[in-house]
Amino acid sequence: VIVEESMRARFDVDASGEVIVMKQSCPWKEHFYALEKELNVPKPILFVLYGDQSGQWRIQAVSVHSDSFENRLSLPSAWCGLRD
Numbered sequence: 001v002i003v004e005e006s007m008r009a010r011f012d013v014d015a016s017g018e019v020i021v022m023k024q025s026c027p028w029k030e031h032f033y034a035l036e037k038e039l040n041v042p043k044p045i046l047f048v049l050y051g052d053q054s055g056q057w058r059i060q061a062v063s064v065h066s067d068s069f070e071n072r073l074s075l076p077s078a079w080c081g082l083r084d
Contacts, residue, residue, distance in 0.1 A: 022050040046073045
């Protein structure tokens with residue numbers, strides 16, 4: 001439910017529809033790819049934002065497919081390790 005609600009609300013987050021924000025952290029990857037197919041998402045979602053258990057925000061690039069380490073679009077390398 002969390003992933004689906006986030007996916008359906010993606011245009012409220014960014015006009016491109018390429019970013020989703022989940023209201024809470026949860027295992028999302030397997031469900032995500034199935035939902036993309038089920039909802040016939042025309043433009044791939046590139047990034048997922050979610051809050052972690054410590055109240056900090058995390059951003060994760062979406063991989064090309066569920067068993068891939070290749071991202072659809074990677075975050076800029078200059079952002080690696082940045083906090084606040």
